[in-house]
Amino acid sequence: MSSYSQVAVAEWLRRVFTPAELANVPERALRAVEEVIELAQACGVDRQAIYRLVDYVYERPVGQPGPEIAGSFVTLYAVAEALRLHADREFEQELERINQPEVITRVRRRQAEKREVTARPVQVRLGCSDVCGFALLVDRASVDITTTGSTNRRCDRCGAIMLVWGDG
Ligand SMILES: [Zn+2]
Numbered sequence: 001m002s003s004y005s006q007v008a009v010a011e012w013l014r015r016v017f018t019p020a021e022l023a024n025v026p027e028r029a030l031r032a033v034e035e036v037i038e039l040a041q042a043c044g045v046d047r048q049a050i051y052r053l054v055d056y057v058y059e060r061p062v063g064q065p066g067p068e069i070a071g072s073f074v075t076l077y078a079v080a081e082a083l084r085l086h087a088d089r090e091f092e093q094e095l096e097r098i099n100q101p102e103v104i105t106r107v108r109r110r111q112a113e114k115r116e117v118t119a120r121p122v123q124v125r126l127g128c129s130d131v132c133g134f135a136l137l138v139d140r141a142s143v144d145i146t147t148t149g150s151t152n153r154r155c156d157r158c159g160a161i162m163l164v165w166g167d168g
Contacts, residue, residue: 041078130160132160151163
């Protein structure tokens with residue numbers, strides 16, 4: 001990967017993301033993981049193998065971003081080699097595709113929608129399952145909610161399990 005590649009990607013990023021989004025390292029890293037998982041899926045890697053690998057990696061010492069980026073490139077080129085694909089050519093084609101005006105517009109719109117969703121306070125209305133009448137509004141992120149709508153929160157009045165009564 002030449003430094004031209006990084007400059008070209010940085011230019012594209014600046015066209016679609018805000019500076020804060022660009023600087024969000026965990027978010028950028030997660031998007032990289034998503035792409036590599038898609039690559040693994042396309043190569044026939046079993047889902048369970050990925051789960052096991054996540055546990056294995058997280059139980060080992062944490063590395064440094066620089067060498068890990070280098071390792072990512074080496075392994076990506078190795079996959080391309082095994083597939084007999086020309087990685088740099090694939091990159092050039094993708095860069096051309098994402099720089100098309102309609103793609104830029106679509107990505108920008110999706111980012112704007114994402115920003116709107118994250119800006120909205122997400123709250124849920126909880127009610128006491130023992131119908132003592134107690135109800136309250138809480139941040140959705142602050143409670144564990146099961147698929148049946150019960151929560152890990154207990155009623156402040158009677159101590160019974162709280163149920164989700166609706167959206168805030
Ligand atoms: Zn209650």
